[in-house]
Amino acid sequence: xxxxxxxxxxxxxxxxxxxxxxxxxxxxxxxxxxxxxxxxxxxxxxxxxxxxxxxxxxxxxxxxxxxxxxxxxxxxxxxxxxxxxxxxxxxxxxxxxxxxxxxxxxxxxxxxxxxxxxxxxxxxxxxxxxxxxxxxxxxxxxxxxxxxxxxxxxxxxxxxxxxxxxxxxxxxxxxxxxxxxxxxxxxxxxxxxxxxxxxxxxx
Numbered sequence: 001x002x003x004x005x006x007x008x009x010x011x012x013x014x015x016x017x018x019x020x021x022x023x024x025x026x027x028x029x030x031x032x033x034x035x036x037x038x039x040x041x042x043x044x045x046x047x048x049x050x051x052x053x054x055x056x057x058x059x060x061x062x063x064x065x066x067x068x069x070x071x072x073x074x075x076x077x078x079x080x081x082x083x084x085x086x087x088x089x090x091x092x093x094x095x096x097x098x099x100x101x102x103x104x105x106x107x108x109x110x111x112x113x114x115x116x117x118x119x120x121x122x123x124x125x126x127x128x129x130x131x132x133x134x135x136x137x138x139x140x141x142x143x144x145x146x147x148x149x150x151x152x153x154x155x156x157x158x159x160x161x162x163x164x165x166x167x168x169x170x171x172x173x174x175x176x177x178x179x180x181x182x183x184x185x186x187x188x189x190x191x192x193x194x195x196x197x198x199x200x201x202x203x
Contacts, residue, residue: 016042021059026105072132085147086195093165093187100169108174131158148198
């Protein structure tokens with residue numbers, strides 16, 4: 001059963017606005033970007049931004065939400081489950097870094113807005129507390145298969161993995177104080193430390 005034409009049009013318009021917003025925000029920065037320019041880029045009436053997103057900030061936050069969802073969806077699609085804990089960690093950390101690299105301008109903009117705007121910061125903090133269930137399921141499976149000790153709190157493990165992935169992306173792409181080889185070495189070293197600490201000791 002097809003969705004009503006009005007619903008399809010609304011979804012299409014939102015997608016156009018989000019795509020245009022990503023381009024304008026990345027090129028112009030948040031403060032210089034205008035809803036008029038974004039609407040023009042999207043080929044729609046400016047009033048639709050206020051109808052669907054309420055404001056420029058609302059549009060930016062919606063873009064952040066889409067960025068997060070797309071990252072998780074694409075990671076799960078491109079990287080099948082690993083039976084090995086080390087492989088799963090390396091795949092996730094490298095994919096996060098590559099995603100930040102491909103969207104470098106928007107990533108840097110997101111960092112600066114989170115520092116300057118309490119609403120953006122609150123949203124980022126909320127996202128940080130949300131653990132994608134498919135990713136959680138992978139770690140649960142690894143624990144059941146004996147790759148992770150039974151006494152380990154998986155919520156905390158996933159928190160640390162997220163913090164580490166963010167820190168590597170921050171240092172590499174936002175602050176630009178790590179080159180590709182250094183980033184890869186950190187990922188390899190961190191994975192080794194994780195595996196040593198999480199893997200059950202052989203009796």
